Amino acid sequence: MKRILLSGFLGGIAYFIWGNLAWMVVPLHMPTISMLPNEADVSENLKNLESGVYVAPWSSNEEDWNDPESDWSKRHASGPLYTIYIQHEGEDAMPASMMINGFIIDFLAATLAACLLSSAIAGNPLSYMQRVGFVLGMGIFVALLSHLAYWNWMHFELRYTIGFVIDVVVGCTLMGLVVAAIVKPVPNTDESEPDAGSA
DSSP states (O other): OHHHHHHHHHHHHHHHHHHHHHHHTSTTSGGGOOOOTTHHHHHHHHTTSOSEEEEESOOSOHHHHTOTTSHHHHHHHHOOOEEEEEOOSOOOSSOHHHHHHHHHHHHHHHHHHHHHHHHHTTTOOOOHHHHHHHHHHHHHHHHHHTHHHHHHHSOOOHHHHHHHHHHHHHHHHHHHHHHHHHSOOOOOTTOOOOOTTOO
16 A cells, blocks of 8 residues: 555656646647637626536537437538636636646546556556556546547647647556556565566
């Protein structure tokens, strides 16, 4: 358990540091986000809406979805299509609580990866790079079912999506390098654990 928690802590740190670099240093996310024209006017109009998620065009009538001649189908076909996330209560930009929550999330993710890796190597002495690949595979799995799913179903912009996929893949690779160095198979008496750099 100590190894699991240690690898979760250090792996979480690796992912957290990469996440900050991906946003603030590496030109991965910022170029995919545009400034909203007439932001003040748009914000004023949005004040009439409650906090939540809004999709347009939208229809709660499922019959409209299957009728290409419905008003909703025509509006959907002509565009624009957009999703709005609103939080009315303002807050400081990047407050300490957000950074703390971010690290806790990364710590939990790395700890889960360590737990799954520990189960995977039980009776199966994977090499260091195989263990790294195991954690990386988890990252690819997450990227497929989250960011790429949003691109497909919610029309997230492709460059924006690719940025997040790269973010997750690189982050999980770094996490895997750390976790795999700590979570190791129990060596047999006649065999030694492969070096950290061996395949």
